[in-house]
Amino acid sequence: MIYSKSSADYAARYDLKRCFKSGFLFPLLACGLFLLSLFSTIDKNLHGDEYVYKIFGSDTYETYIIYQYICAAFGALAGLFSFRFLTSVKMSNVYLSMGINRKQLVKNRIISSTVYIALASIIPFIAAIILNSIYFTVEPGLIKASVFYALVYFGNMLLGFAVASLFTVSVGNFIESGVCTATALLAPTALIYTAGVAISKFVNGAAMSDYEMFYDFGGFCRTFASYTRRLNPLEYLNSTPPVGYKYVDGGARELGGFDYLTVIAWLLIAVVVLCLVPKLIEKRKAEIAGAVGANKKAVRFVCxxxxxxxxxxxxxxxxxxxxxxxxxxxxxxxxxxxxxxxxxxxxxxxxxxxxxxxxxxxxxxxxxxxxxxxxxxxYFSKVPDPEEIEYAGICPSSVEFIMALDESRRITRESSKVYGPMTDKDDINTVVSIHHKVVDGLDKGDDSVCFVYKMKNGRYIARFYKNVSLEGAQASHNVVNTKWYDGLIKDSFTDWDFDYDKEWEKIPEVTPGTTQIEETEIGWKCDYIYYKEKNNTGEIYVYSKTLNDSVKLSEKVSPEEMKEFRTVFSEELIALTPDEIFYPKEQAMYHIRVRKGDAEEYDGPTMDNIPVYKSMKKTVEFLTRHGVEFNNLTADDVAEVKLVAQENKTVTIGLRREKSVAVSYLTAEYVKDVFGGRENIQGDSGFAFSDVEGITDRKLIERYFNSYRSYCSYSGDNGKFVQFIFKDGSDLVAYIPEKEL
Amino acid sequence: MIEVKSVTKKFGSFTAVDNISFTVENSSIYGLIGYNGAGKTTLLKTASGMYRPDGGKVLLDGENAYDNNEIRTGLFYIPDDMYFMGNSTVEGMARFYSGMYESFDMKLFEKILSIFSLDKKARLRSFSKGMKRQAEIAFALASRPRFMLLDEVFDGLDPQKKEICKTLFLEYMAESECSVIISSHSLSELANLCDHVGLINGKKMSLDCSIDDIPEENKKFRLLLSQPVSKGAFEALPLKELEVKGNAVFFTVMGKENLEKVRKAVALMPIASMDELPMTLEEVFLSEMEDKSYDLQQIFG
Structure with a gap:
């Protein structure tokens, strides 16, 4: 029958002991998961000089982020269950009536959990060092990486624990504390991602896209989440390249660029939150145990x-x-x-x-x-002053034609391509004038155009406009009136010895000299293709207008004549007006396809099916002079025709003709987009026509066959896609303008 | 000594306990009586230092009880709603309390267990409500507390176990000079146990007295008057349950001061005969609750 300070200390010591006995579960689970992931790398991933990177089963940056979430979740569970006694009437009756005060109860749980969380973060990385040293040697890089990631995951787990503790001592109900904790931890992700959505939906011209994207001369166009990643405690490893990776010359990788500042900042925030918990417990009213909505601030926060x-x-x-x-x-x-x-x-x-x-x-x-x-x-409708622009770039609406000219010049992600840099003053003025027209017609259509400027003050300005008017979209086609475009055409046909590397030197994040970077190897999701090889060789194929017959031009002409052809053709191509390119009034006589490098390799840089019109007299004369003639398929060879409306969308379609299942991703994807996102499971370019009834009326077949266009960009035209199915089973996808229907 | 001084406890805008004061001396068992929802549990939780009072204070041997770890090392609170950890055994819970209470006496605990015939290896969740109560009482007594707060502690116990528990409490109190507050809504449970009782009615303490004083301070009167007297003659007096039938008048008086007043007033009346009968604890309880009771006969018309 005593009561004294020593008895209180006795109770406090016992409670701490109990916390250590019972508080290990969730940190142990986190530790176990890490170890499991580590040991899963033994068989398949520990090899060569990459051991430094093989801390987890996978090195994609998503893995690192997933572990951030997992750590926070386990930390949160540890916090929720450590302080659960406060949210239960029965349990708080016992704990809060004994000879141990609230602050001490809280401190004991914080101490024990922090120790376990630290151990759960450190042990897997010590194991990683041991494991790697068994297979290889202990390298400083490995130790550095282990320290960094141990700190990251310790911070995440501690933050999860701190937030859960904060809410559990602040609200009355266990479920409510779980909801508040989950809300608080996921709020940055939810708010950042949804803010990105809101910006992309509301702010026309915002310099952020829904996905990571390159400007081919200006670095990245990042998502809002990427811009704000440091504000998100659970995704600050979300970067390109992943934090901890650095690209070096020659394509090799080494560890570096550890973002310690962010890690330590969030760790400090976790500590501050944790320090608030003993303060809050003193203000907590025991009677709120079990009650929902007792803490109005918490309710306000979640709502x-x-x-x-x-x-x-x-x-x-x-x-x-x-x-x-x-x-x-x-x-x-x-x-x-x-x-x-x-x-x-x-x-x-x-x-x-x-x-x-x-x-x-x-x-x-x-x-x-x-x-x-x-x-x-x-702010986002403001067009920069041409005098302040160092160079400009544009991704015009529906100009696949240009892209087809030289794939090696684009860095593309999905459908966004930026053409440039245009350094000529007139070119800059052209881009700026297009920009003005686009801004004037915002929200009056459904096209999209983007602009990227490097300013003389070193700043980049990027504007991505949606819902651009037809006039704005058509104005963007004026890009073909620039000297940059002329140079592109000329270079594409006359200079086969491109120095590709010089185009890439301005991209700090990209390592020159790599051939193709695989996502799985570097943990970096990217779709760009980078060509190291200089393509000194090339081949020009001439196709019939119905693509049923082709000629390898080098077999018909000498190298000198080939050079002449390239010059002639490129000059006539340059001379074509935007209208002649995008809205051809006549059918093509031939199609030119250029392959560089290994002509037989499909994946090589290709210029696809460029139409040759009757008006390109020198080209036609050259081909005729060299006996390039074809047996074109005629309307009589067509078994049936299928028509599909383009539903008033701006489309560009290149002529395609394939025997069976198409290998043309581009066309199939485009058609998919146009026809409301129908699945293209087999990559069949003709899938859009699969549900359409064929027309076999000979008169109609003849009419359509004589009016299709090989390659057209029709903005606002209510024409139709057409599929000619020939008697030999092959098919041809093309376009028929509205007036020809 | 437990001193409850003008304690008020509110839950938001709802007042659960309103300005209640009483004192529990050393070696004393104080019975807290009140109907369900009267505020007994709130008062006990406030006394245990769990709840911070909105007004007044609770002193344990002169020390403020709220969140005071030192003074509470000598306090054991048995809540109405018992809690035992997870899948714990009797022995396991005893180890928990022995860790929390330095004064925990394992031998005494085993002795009490044997009195209750409880198996220390048994899991508490397999126990009946009464058995859990017995285990909880064993934990409390073995902790050898200086203050015991028992909330509906006899709930679920059979009559034999109730008597055993009462004996244990009385013996422990005599030996340890412990101050005990025991709450109940059943008067019979507290009979032969408490030396003081407090009656909470309408969130307030309507009665606070020694058990010994109850018959002396609370009386039933039966008067036979030599000539009829109007009811109005009695209405100014502090009476309860007044009933006038011709020359016969029945009423009760509660409290020493009231009793004196009534005796003086009645002495001036034409009395043929007068009976002054002591009230039992139960009669006092029912009388106090009169204002709150329902007329059940009116419910079904």
Whole structure:
């Protein structure tokens, strides 16, 4: 029958011992997962000089991020269960009535969990060092990497634990603390990603895309998440290249670029949050145990995050109708806020109080919507002064024609290509004038055009416009009037000895000299293709207008004549006006296909099916002079015709003719886009026509056959895609302009 | 000594306990009586230092109880809603309490277990409610606390075990000078155990007295008057349950001061005969609860 300080210390020591006995589960699971991942690398991944990178089973950056989430989750679970006694009436009856005060109870759990979390973070990396040293040697790089990643995952686990602890001591209910913790930990990801969505939907011209993208001369166009990755404690390893990787000359990789600053910053934040927990426990009222919605600040926080995320997700309506989108994003989040608080509080007084919060939510969403819709008050519609531009680039609307001219010059991700750099003053003025027309016609169509400028002050400006008017999209075709374009054509046909490398020196993130970087090897998701080889050789194929017959030009002409042809053809190509290129009035007489490097290798740089029109007299004369003649298929060879409407979309289609299943990704993808995203499982370019009934009327077949265009870009034209199915089983996909139907 | 001084506890806008004061001396068992929801549990949790009072304070041997780890090393609270860790055995829980209470006496614990015929290897979750109570009482007594707060501690116990528990509490109190507060809504449970009782009614303490004083301070009166007296003549007096039937008048008086007043007033009346009968604890309880009771006969019309 005593009560004294020593008895209190006795109880505190015992409680700490108990915490160590019972608090190991979740850190142990995290540690086990790491070790499992590590040991899974033994068989397949520990080889060569890459052992430094083989800390986990996979080295893709997604793996590192997944582990960030896993660590935070295990840390959070450790926090939730450590302080669970506070959210249970029964348990708090026991713990809070004994000879140990709340602060001590909290401190004991923080100490034991922090020790376990530290061990769970360190042990796998010590094991990694041991394992690698068994197979290879201990290298400083390996130790550096291990220290870095151990620190990262310790920070993530500790943050998860700290956040869960913070909420568990602040709210009354265990489930509620779980919801609050999950909300807090996932809020940065949810807010950043949905903010990216909102920006891409609302802010026309925002310099952020929905996906990582290169400018071929200006570095990256990053996603909003990528820009803000350091603000997200669970994704700050999300970078390109992954944190910890550095590319060096010659394509080799070495560890480096460890972003210690971010790691330590988040670690400090975790520590600060943890320090708040003992303070908050002193303010906690024991009677809230088990009660939902007892902490109104926590309810506000969760509802606020949900309202913010819903606000940004609702911005998708902006792509349907901006006015409707604005109304929905302004009002609905407040309604969601009210709904959630009504469910949580279930009493009139609190519900009425939440109406005030909802009014604040409405005001915030309204101001945010206005800010976004006006492109940050016109900032993204501002066209730079040509005098301040060092060079310019443009990705015009639907100009596959240009891309087809020289694949090696593009760095592309999906459908975005930036053409440039254009350094000539006139070219810059042309791009700027296109930019003005595009800005003038915003939200009046459904085309997209982008601009990238390197300013004389060293700054990059990138603008990605959607919903561009037909006039704006057509204006973008004027890119073919630039000297840069003329140079591109000329170079493509007259100079086979490209010095590719010089084009790439300006891209700091890309290592010159690599042939093709595989995603799995570097853990870096990228779609670009980089060619190291200088392609001194090439071949020109001349195809019939129906692509059923071809001639290898080198077999018909001498090297000197080949040179002459290249000059003649490129000059006539340059002379074509945008209208002649994009809206041809006549059928092609021939098609030219150029392959560089190994002419037989399909993957080599290719210029595909460039139409030769009757008006290109010198080219036609050359080919005729050298006896290039074909047995073109005629309308009589067509068994049936299928037509599909293009549904008023801006499309570009290159002539394709394949015997069976097409290997043409580009065409198939394009057609897929045009026809509402139907699946192209087999990559068959003709899939879009599969459900269409064939026309066998000979008159119609003849009419259509005599009016199709080989390669067209029709903006706003209500023409149709056509598939001619020949009697020999082959088919031809082309386009028939509206006026020819 | 436990001193509850003007304690008020609110849950939001709801007042659970309103300005309650009483004192539990050393070697004393204080019975806290009240109907369900009267605020007994809230008061005990406040006294245990779990709840921070919104007004007043609870002193344990002169020290503030709230979140005071030192003073609470000598306090054991048995809640109405018992908690045992996970899949723990009786022995396992005893180890827990022996870790938390330096004064925990394992031999005493085993002795009490044998009195209750409980198996220390048995898992607590397999126990009946009454057995869990017995185990909890064993943990409490073996911890040798200076203060014991027992919330509906006899709930679930059979009459024989109740008597054993009472004996144990009385013996322990006599030996240790422990101050005990025991709450119950059943008066019979507290009979022959408490030396003081407090009655919580309407969130307030309506009665706080020694058991010995109850018959002396609370009386039932039966008057036979020599001539009829109107009911109004009694209405100014601090009476309860007043009933006038011709010359016969029945009423109860509670409290020493009230009793004095009534005796003086009645002495001036034309009394033929007068009976002054002591009230039992139960009668006092029912009388106090009168204001809160329902007329069940009216419910079904």
């Amino acid at each position: 606020g995050v949900i309202a913010a995320v819903s606000f940004m997700l609702l911005s998708k309506f902006a792509s349907v109708n901006k006015t409707v989108g604005c109304i929905i994003t302004t009002i609905v989040p407040a309604m969601i806020y009210i709904g959630i608080t009504a469910i949580v509080y279930r009493n009139k007084a609190d519900f009425v109080a939440s109406l005030k919060d909802a009014a604040v939510v409405t005001a915030v969403t309204f101001v945010t919507t206005v800010t976004l819709v006006t492109g940050i008050f016109g």
